Amino acid sequence: MIKLFVGLGNPGTEYEATRHNAGFWWVDALARELKLSLVADRSYHGLLARGNVNGQTVWLLEPQTYMNLSGKSVAALARFFKIAPQDILVVHDELDVPPGQAKLKFGGGHGGHNGLRDIHAQLGTGDYWRLRLGIGHPGDKNEVADWVLKKPAPADREAIEGCVARTLKAAPELLAGDMAKATLVVHTHKPPRPKPPRPEGV
Numbered sequence: 001m002i003k004l005f006v007g008l009g010n011p012g013t014e015y016e017a018t019r020h021n022a023g024f025w026w027v028d029a030l031a032r033e034l035k036l037s038l039v040a041d042r043s044y045h046g047l048l049a050r051g052n053v054n055g056q057t058v059w060l061l062e063p064q065t066y067m068n069l070s071g072k073s074v075a076a077l078a079r080f081f082k083i084a085p086q087d088i089l090v091v092h093d094e095l096d097v098p099p100g101q102a103k104l105k106f107g108g109g110h111g112g113h114n115g116l117r118d119i120h121a122q123l124g125t126g127d128y129w130r131l132r133l134g135i136g137h138p139g140d141k142n143e144v145a146d147w148v149l150k151k152p153a154p155a156d157r158e159a160i161e162g163c164v165a166r167t168l169k170a171a172p173e174l175l176a177g178d179m180a181k182a183t184l185v186v187h188t189h190k191p192p193r194p195k196p197p198r199p200e201g202v
Helices: 019-034 067-080 113-121 140-148 154-176 179-187
Strands: 004-007 039-041 046-053 056-063 088-094 102-106 129-134
Touching: 004 019, 004 067, 019 046, 019 056, 019 088, 019 129, 019 140, 019 154, 046 067, 056 067, 067 088, 067 113, 088 113, 102 154, 102 179, 129 154, 154 179
Parallel strands: 004 056, 004 088, 088 129
Antiparallel strands: 039 046, 046 056, 102 129
């Protein structure tokens, strides 16, 4: 089962609505769902909530270290409470997935994501779960740094928020450790039906 849910983002009001903070949005939504409050905890360099679900202790964490030092927070908590990497889910923004879509996967590389890069380094492994929330790609790799730190267009923000709500439905399976079923829930996506063309002359 997933014992530690980590949402990635940058602290501070100036970053709240930026694409890079999609992971925070998801964990905020999970906290509301589980009726937990995230509070600052210096020991683990983040906002932290602890709950009990089906007799198991569950942790929600939003590192407040800035993205490229996310692993400092994750590893501190995982080591202290002896949480194995395979029981950790990291929720993060993903350039290679369109807004409104998400992918659940286990292990693999960091794909150039600075938050994942540091978590890999601090945990000493990439063998943890990731929920990749699509934010789309600007089309030019030179624009990526600016893209992730900007607010998405309203339609994209709506798509991402819809994706957060939809993938949150996999929480019971994630908490139960039924990762096959959780993957099915996350990957079952019905794209919105295209609007019919407007008649000419209207």
